[in-house]
Amino acid sequence: MAQRSVNKTWVIISAVLLLVIVTLVLVLRHPKEPTLPTVQTIEDVLEKKREVSTYTYLTPSEWDQTAFAEKAINESQGKDDGQEKIEFGIVQNPDQPTQYYFATSERVSDTELFLGIYQYDSATRVWERLYKKTVTITTPIDVYAFHVLGLHNGSLIVQRNQSSYSPGPCYDPLLSLGTKIQTPEGEREAVSPLLELNLEDPYGQWEQHTLPDTIRTKQEEASVTCATELQ
Known part of the structure; x- marks a missing residue:
């Protein structure tokens, strides 16, 4: 009787062990699939990216990477140092501190002007040309440059400026x-109005940009202060 009880116990233990082994084999053969991002998650990320906004810019003389960026752009294209120059307005991406946007110009000949707009990584010195244009020069007024003045909801805030135009010390291009x-x-x-260059479609229509009221008020106050200090 005792022997039968022992045998029965071993049968139960063996069955349990077999069940555990089978379960482990099935789990290992069919691992849990990784969780993929949902459509809503992707939309949230894209929405956050679109909401990035800044109206702070540097001049080429203020930016400590100007020489490096110009060298990277010119050297990789077989151009001489300083052949393609960075123009007024260099904007840093608030979400990616090593990422900058700026425009360049190059006087190819007496009758031809090259204009470019770039994304540049200061850590790797890798650049990407987002936009380019060749302009035919017939009179001095035809010579102009793009100025990058901000980044707003997935678009660069860009302005066309006639190169010889000099508006004065308190002039604010954002206004x-x-x-x-x-x-x-x-x-x-x-000088053109503020324009939006859509980073996802840089060769599409550049719509006119409306400066947010809070930014406009801030810039207007700064201009008034500047004018007062010069009196």
Whole structure:
């Protein structure tokens, strides 16, 4: 009787062990699939990216990476040092501190001007040209440059500036609604309104940008202070 009880116990233990082994084999053969991001998660990430906004910019003389960036761009294209120059307005991506945006220009000849807009990583010195344009020069007023002044909801805030236009020490480009000047050829644009270059479609239509009221008020106050200090 005792022997039968022992045998029965071993049968139960063996069955349990077999069940555990089978379960482990099945689990190992069919590992749990990794959790993929949901559509909502992806949309949340993209929305956060679109919400990045800054209207702070540097001049080429203020940015400590200007020489490195110009060298990287020119050298990799077989150009001479300083051939393609960074223009006014260098904007740092608040979400990625080593990522900057700026425009360049190169006077190819007396009748041809090259313009570019770039994304540049200061850590790796790797650049990507986002936009390029060749301009035919027939008169001095045809010479202009792009100025990158901000980053807002996935778009660069860009302005066209006639190269010889000099508006004064308290001028704030962010407040410009566009400026016309009189030339022998008639009225021409000296400064464009603020424009939006969509980073996902840089060659698409550049829409006019409306400066947020809080930023406009801040810039207007700074301009008034500047003018007062010069009196």
